[in-house]
Amino acid sequence: MSFTVKKTKKKETSPVSPLNKRRASWSELWVNHHHHLLSPPPIAKSDLTLLLPDPTLLAIIAKVPSPHRKTLSLVCKRWSRLHGGLVRTVKLSDWGLLESGRLVSRFPNLDNVDLVGGCLNSGVVGLVSFTVGVGSYHQSLSFVEEERLLLLLSVDKVDSGLRALAAGCSNLRRLAVANASELGLLSVAEACTRLQELELHKCSDTVLLGVGAFENLQILRLVGLVSDIGLMILAQGCKRLVKLELVGCRGGFDGVKEIGECCQMLEEFTVCDHEMEPGWLGGLGYCENLKTLKLVSCKKIDRGPGLGECLSRCCPALERLHLEKCQLRDKNAVKDLFKMCEAAREVVLHDCWGLDNDIFSLAMAFGRVKLLYLEGCSLLTTSGLESVILHWHELEHLKVVSCKNVKDSEISPLLSALFSDLVELQWRPDTRSHLWLSLAEIGIGSKGGKFFKKT
Template identity: 50%
Template structure:
């Protein structure tokens, strides 16, 4: 079992032991028959001692809890976050006596029955698991490696009844019954992350009226293959209308599902799609997200939208401020053009390690006239010519970051581009390790010296 409080971890698997070869003075101390010295902390009330403990570094929680039973008892009441690795700790009820004030619980690792001492560790985007040598043909985790759904639902019911003030929950393989228990008992639950949960199980969280952050992880290659489709997205949208952030990983869906989210969840500000399996035409539904501020697309291995349709039907997101693309396939010019069209009012564009982003594809971003920040990293096909053709048309550009874009050369920077650089509020320029410009700008006043530095370059 690992304890986590404010993003720190403490392990309860070790116990202190006396020195293996104590010196004579130490040995006399062990053999002394004198009564133990009085404990000065016994004069302090539990409330006051707990207040003192709460001011100590989190790293000292484990060692302090081993001093005596009282300290163990008091430290258990300070812990608010738990990542569970041993299901029996929950199933036996010990967790409720040991840690009565939890508000953040993650049970995913405890639900996966794999050897903890294996030397094989597989890490995916969302978690790491130890595996034995008996792997199945196509998957790292078989259905038999997960606890039965009935056992998981029972554990969720126990958690919900014991922690009505639960604010964050991470679970896997739960059904509608288990999630319904959580929705009924945990009225202030604000953040929920569900792994390997299908459409129908999402009916269980329709009663979570105060949910603000939801992460749904459907299909993960090699681990599990549950299906979250338009049905599940519609159920989620109709039941959880206060969503502010939604992340869909390995989920299916289409125009209808995203439209339902936009129409019902009018407070939605941040939408993330990772390794999505959306049907063609889903981009047009983004226009229904009337308060969307940030759109993130991650690990889109195929086209972002296989059939976006004509521009006149796409609409736009007028409130959108940030567009972030990471490890996405951008070779489909029609799909990329549709994306930039929907996001034409965006103020920040971040492109990181995207494939196929050449000059012609990047030129489609010229439709975004209000960009103030552009960040490019790992865009190996883009050249200075392609960069210049777009950013010179952005009259509001204030910040530019170009990192690890190997075809962008210092020697190709034109006077027009150097003039733009000299008036930027922020410039990070290190397209490759040979860039002279990045080293020359170190420690200089960019606004004052940038233009003069670039005069030696010719287009």
């Protein structure tokens, strides 16, 4: 058997001429060169937070300490939206944020809004500051004098902002605003039925017509020229008031009496820098459930000749009398005040001018005092203090601070015996006092707990 092998010739390929090769387009070259730029970044593929639902991620963000939460809002739009839902308190300085709707859309769950700074048309620095959660309420600065120097926004502009706020914050619990009208307040009252605390600057009698529409209002602070008429309007509309503060107001006996008769739940009444009419103090006798009376920065307690027959009605439920930075030189006015508050169990006298031994002797009208706090009473002496507190058989807490004429060397044996029976004693009348150290060594004045009670 024979085989025939046929040898085949290998086909040779001729090289391609460079002229025949197709050039890549500029677009293809750009895509090939920048392919890594068009590809999604590796971090997006590893962002595990995308797998978490909003409630879970919201709970995680809420656990972050407050100072760092604002930084989290810069991560992405989703985190910014979730962070905005946590914000409850805002203090506004730029009114444009409110009018444009950006404030409400950014923070949809606000319940505490302070617009006083935003109502000023000049001298404003910054845009908006906020805190997460409902913080403790702190009193704003009084604008009774400042409003004469600063240009406030028009009433119409303020009302427009209030309508925008009411439309987006139905859960509002606290509001502070300046130069609003009764119509602007009515729009808030209709939409924000849960509002419990209201602070009004540059307030007048007519504005209080809108305040009465807040059915659940419990805390009210008025800064402005409110007269008896305004107090009567307020008394008829806000019968659930628990705390009332009047700053720079001009009410009198009739207005305070109406408040006492209509607002039977009123427990705390504060009067600051007042221009009240003579005899207003007598109206306090109709506040049957009043527990705390505070007078702050009052040049005169009462300019009247005396309360006379009004003294037959004292404040039966009063527990605390707080006087701070008040002028106590008018002996008749102080006598009437102490008589009106004779049921007080706690008496605080802080930086009151004119409180000498003669004026302080009127405090013997208090028969049931358990706590006395004296600070900055530079005219009071040791003998003046002793002459009063030895008559208080229920005294348990005593604090004397920065009363330079109260001396350790003048303490009598009777006063020393009283100190040993106290539940709490804080004795620092001046920088040279050594009594506190010696008392602390033997345990006197350490039976009780904290000096102050939370109210």
